[in-house]
Amino acid sequence: MNISRKLGILVFCGMPAIVGGGIIYSIFGGFVPVCIYEIILMFTAGTFLSR
Numbered sequence: 001m002n003i004s005r006k007l008g009i010l011v012f013c014g015m016p017a018i019v020g021g022g023i024i025y026s027i028f029g030g031f032v033p034v035c036i037y038e039i040i041l042m043f044t045a046g047t048f049l050s051r
Contacts, residue, residue, distance in 0.1 A: 001051065009048050010045065013044065013045040017038060020041075021038060
C-alpha cells in the first residue's frame with residue numbers, strides 16, 4: 001500500500017474521530033466514553049494500515 005492510500009485512510013478515520021467524539025460526549029456527558037471510542041477507532045485504522 002502506498003503512502004497516499006495510507007494518508008487517505010487516516011483522513012477517512014479522522015473525520016469520524018472529530019464528529020463522533022462530539023456526539024459521544026453529548027450523549028454520555030464525559031470523556032471516558034470518548035476515549036474508549038477513540039481507542040476503538042485507532043485499532044480500526046491500525047488494522048486497515050497494517051494490510
